[in-house]
Amino acid sequence: MSALHFPCTIFKTQNRMDDYGAKDMRCGDLTEAQLKTLFHLPDVSTRTNPYTLTKITPFTQPQSMFYGSRGEGEKITRQQCASILFDEFRDLSRLFSIYGPYKHLIEKMITHMQNDNGTPFRDMLLDSALKEQILNDRTENSTLSKIKNALIENIDWINNTYPTDNKGKIRGAILDGKLPKFDRFQDNINGMGITVHDTWATHIILKSLHISNDSYRAVVNYKVQDHFGLDVEDIAKLKYNVFRFFRIWFVLQRCNTFAFKPFMTNMEATVEITGNRNDSKK
Template identity: 70%
Template sequence: MDHYAQGSDTVSALQFPCTIFATQKRMDDYSASDMLCGDLSESQLKTQFHLVDVSTRANPYSLTKITPFSQPQSMFYGSRGEGEKISRQQCAEILFDEFRHLSQSFSLYGPYKSLIKKMITHMQNGEGAPFSSMYLDNALKSQILNDRSAENSTRLRLSDAFKNHIDWENKCYPLARKAELCKAISEGRLPKFDRFQDNFNGMGITIHDTWATHITIKSLKVNNDRYRAIVHYRVQDHFGLDGEDILKLKFSQFRFFRIWFVLQRYKSIGFKPFITNMETTIEITGERSEH
């Protein structure tokens, strides 16, 4: 611990790196309800979760292809009937293809447009391994830097805490005022992707809310009434659905989520959900307050 003489007092300086915030929900939480896999029977899916009409292409319960009646003169034209028997693996492949196809309406434009398809394919082939992407890291950084709400932005709130609580005479941040940095985060709003544009740019469907966040100050330099802090954000989310999700109309009305839930939770299929990792480092600079 560094100590600085200040008259007859001794100031203990905060040491770096220093984690100033960690959510109560923990990192790498494979016991979370949205990480369950292959735990539900056909009757549970149908009765508890009302998942009867799942796919337009294959029936995961009877393992048959669904084919439209293609003769225009048929009175059943346009309705669907069950066709040839398929294997469980073939059925899963058909459902994943439809899952990817349906994802397009949630991911219409922008640099993150392709992320949801990559994450669906990772669910199909990754066997539950964690997922990371420079696109996710960039999205996190952009969200933090572009949040200009003085009330909510963790970056702006930290900036105020540095400015107001740095010991400018001793060029350090006092250990005794660490709580002010923690408070700056806990009373703000953690980075998440629930803005209007996230409904269409691919981030709302891939991440939306987040599970766990750790924020660490890597370094702080104080010189000539100015400071420069390097702050690291580590964020995790789960690419998985729990029972509460699929019982909400905003999820169950979309075939996209019905297919996802069955692929993840049906005993006969049971593809593993996974943890999504994001991280970024930002710089916060400022100068001594006037007051």
């Protein structure tokens, strides 16, 4: 029976990497009429009207007692309007990013959307957050737990190899668990829930596996990708639509007046795991 060669990809999600055809990667595909009628977005910003390209003042805010007393607000260009919307977008992001080392990531990603025309985004802090999430998930459903158990149960301990025929058993074990995501309670306020939250595609690579004396040491690499973009199902949900933050985001991305491109968020982490042949019997 042949032995597995390394590095070896042991898991891939059905969602593929670099899927620019995904629904949340669309941009500039909706009109003012569609945004207002289909997605209930007549009220977007407190600072500017993206449909009329005018500044909003107390005299032009419907909620204000001064509304209508001085006509329309000051006319501005599309670029000026977008700049105002992005500033408000960044300011509102602080509601979801209160403490910790990742709290400034969302502002960096908003600025990336504003200036970088849809190019992929990488940041060392995202890699750190991913590694921390993987290592700190000590539940039975974590991918590391599933990989550890699969290795112990399927290694050929007599020949100190992992049989190629058992490769699919690692993937099956991972499928039975929970992939790394940022949907914990702390992610609601540490910045990771708003920057990534769920993920789109994950590849897990077994980079090396050393077996001796009924023990193993393995190096596992995770490549994870998310989309910084909104689809129509997102904005249709009350929990998104009620926040001005998401309304501004959706209009900047999907309104044909602006059409700022969403982008791929890339993360990577490498971890080492060890185990013993008898671990599963304890």
